[in-house]
Amino acid sequence: MVEKEVNPHFEDFLFEWSTKFQFLVGGYGSSKSYHVALKIILKMLEEKRTALVVREVYDTHRDSTFSLLEELVIDLGLDDHVKCMTSPMQIRFPNGSKIIFKGMDRPAKLKSINNISIVWIEECSEVKYAGFKELLGRLRHPTLKLHMILSTNPVGEDNWSFKHFFRDDMNKRLILDDAELYEKRTLVTNDTYYHHSTAEDNLFLPESYIAQLDELKEYDPDLYRIARKGQFGVNGVKVLLQFAIKPHEEVMAAIENINKPLMRAGMDFGFVNSYNALLRLAVDHEKKILYIYWEFYKNGMTDDQTAEAIKEFAESKELIKADSAEPKTIKYFRQLGFNMMGAKKYKGSRLQYTKKVKRFRKIICSSQCTNTIYELKDLTYAVDKNGNIIEDEFKIDPHTLSAIWYGLDNYEVADLKEKRQRERPNRKRPTRERR
Incomplete structure (x- = not known):
């Protein structure tokens, strides 16, 4: 038995394994990465599986995904049975399950792995689209159901993750209106489970952190949309507002x-x-x-x-x-x-x-x-x-x-300014009367 207090908005997600893809997007501090890590650990305990955790750069795992998973193993009281190894980074379970870590900056390392039934792409918007498609090919197992979990902070709508899972105007594809996700918070379509979260969904977050995010609205609206609202959009200053x-x-x-x-x-x-x-x-x-x-x-x-x-x-x-x-x-x-x-x-x-x-x-x-x-x-x-x-x-x-x-x-x-100057009536300058 493993007991762990979790944020209510993520309870259903933890045990949702009916879809192949699970796409989590949210603002800063929403606890999405924490709950993905917990979800994977629970699955590893339940079934013998091999999970692959991927980031664009391999070395960033040590202080992010590996550190988070190791912290959860200790917090759950599993460290006597679950081994967190650092060289190479790997987490092994007593039933034979294991979690391995790879980076897309070392693509040759991907070719040697087999029987991967779960892939977690953390900060998937940083991974190139070609890398995502490569990982789809690595997701295979003769008997187990396959799952890919993608988590990210929202970026611009020009990113492949938005185009693939929401809308691609160039190729006239509409998979899901992201506004619908922001309204409903979770939904399922096309064998994909979508989950949206913000700082309010993390009940363990101090109010001072949320207040800090709220301040972004005054001086950095782009970052406010991303960090506070957890929404995709247009990053930068638009050229043609009209x-x-x-x-x-x-x-x-x-x-x-x-x-x-x-x-x-x-x-x-x-x-x-x-x-x-x-x-x-x-x-x-x-x-x-x-x-x-x-x-x-x-x-x-x-x-x-x-x-x-x-x-x-x-x-x-x-x-x-x-x-x-x-x-x-x-x-x-x-x-x-x-x-x-x-x-x-x-x-x-x-x-x-x-x-x-x-x-x-x-x-x-x-x-x-x-x-x-x-x-x-x-x-x-x-x-x-x-x-x-x-x-x-x-x-x-x-x-x-x-x-x-x-x-x-x-x-x-x-030019409107030039036009106003041209339309301004000529005024004679007052002349001084000579004495």
Whole structure:
């Protein structure tokens, strides 16, 4: 018999073994790692199994997962029977069960392990997606049911763990709306048990620690969302705060109602790791609204394949402003009958183009432009080593933003400050009367 007081929010989780995957996400101090460790120990005592505990870096086990498991073994009064070995790190049980520890920074070590029926990936968001898939292949046993437990603090929605277990906009996959998990706290879908926790769920946590987390709201909202609320989201400063998505029919109807619309097309070139991105834009100059209503977004295509895919532009002679860093490509398209010209590029043009796009009061994107939405909806600035924003660099390479840059070549959005200065009435300076 083993008795241990636990947090009520984790009671069901401790004995939940019906699903293959168990995904735990939560804020700082929520006790999720503690209860995963306890859950594994209880299972090792009940059945003869081999569990694999994984972190991205092997050496971090000593002061985290191994230390936690060893502490629990002692606290449960099992240290006379359960052996915690440090070289190599391993925990052995009297019934033949064992827990072994590996790091993804030593992938060769994974190849020598067999009959793993439980894998715990601690801080799974730090492990690469390729590593996760490698571990799936290592999870195998001839008779026992297989389980993988993943625990993490929430990170950005661009992390593989969010895309795999919740939503992948790029590939149009919705597994679970994370907002539903925050509301229900636990649920099961697609052979995955989901568990959400915050500091309130840890009844052993001092109130001073929770108060410290609450203070984050005032000076670090990103960390507050992660540490206090335990929720995924967008990390960093968003570039296009005015970006909005509307149904395609609504966007086209709005364009029809523009007084003297400015119609543009811009193209960024790519091949292997980057993309050919071609966008059709409409500008409402009077209202300072940019509409994005059509996109072409492909990679791995030769120029002749791309030309065939967008041949409607050659037939209509619609002007395309493209990346002038590719003069040979532009020349090739012109020889095929495309009305294509290079957009101006100069030192500092990335920053100036970005500022131009940010001056629009609204940027409205058609719901059909899914790749544009994926790149721009939550686009954030890159930061330097001191955490300062780099105004012309981003956390991803947004090909659709480059296409917008080029499409807006030679067009200027009126800067509101400049406009106010131009509209200010001329006032004559009072002159002194000569005596």
